[in-house]
Amino acid sequence: MLEDGFWHGEIMDQHIHLDRKNRYLDAINEFVNVGGTAINLVHKPDFNNLPRKIEDYKIAYLNTINMGNEVRNTFEIDVVITLGPHPVSWEKQVKTMGYERSTELHLEAVNLALEYISDGDAVCLGEVGRPHYPVNNQTWNKANELLLQIMENSAEEGASIQLHVEDNGKKTYSEIEELRKKSKMVKKKVIRHFAPPNLDSNFTNGISSSISVGRGSIETIIKTLEKSDSIWGMETDFLDDLNRPGAVLGPKTVPKRTQELCRKMWELDYSDNEIISLMKNIHSKWPKEIY
């Protein structure tokens, strides 16, 4: 499975979006050709055409589930599905629908996603969270109340969540942990998406993370690897958006960074067994535990 520092096993992208109108299967073809074996396909919100009613969410969720089936049938790779209303949609809807109606619609969309999860059509709620950009105090407080409610609903269902949150270092993680405790969610099932590459548990507070593996990320991963006692994995957050072709990262990135990590660990004299067990953990064993 590991040959001179090259990994021949599972490689999973834990957060990717697809769009039938854009690259869609062609993007997965690219991923598979460089060794990708599994994806977590996440509902893609349409910020230019925001949902007005729960039926709009239902159409978008079913489309995601169907795309997942088509990817499975075409490439025979593992596909898990993540469904949920995006926090940026809520923040935009507040401006047109007001707090009350946008929050109500958001929670309806959360509960609909949880139904698909309990039926086995999806495995994770996401991306849910709070705006990653500055908003006024009232919106911030309401976003946090809403997020707590979302986490409580997930806890009741025993579902995992992928969180879209702001990037405020250690503070972000400790606030997530506060909310998690209140909600009584199982810790490993709270997964921060678009996470920075610092794996040190002092930084992550032990929250699971799906690392955005941009350039330079592997150096930080290696530096902090042994200070981590939580679940982590790799993602691109590929948007499949024609106007932003390589955003956030292209479909080949996770396989590429996986090989970079293996090669660097191999050069640092990690044993083959250590490297193999880490690769199995991040690309197969841990995802099965959390999704």
Ligand SMILES: [Zn+2]
């Ligand atoms: Zn995303």
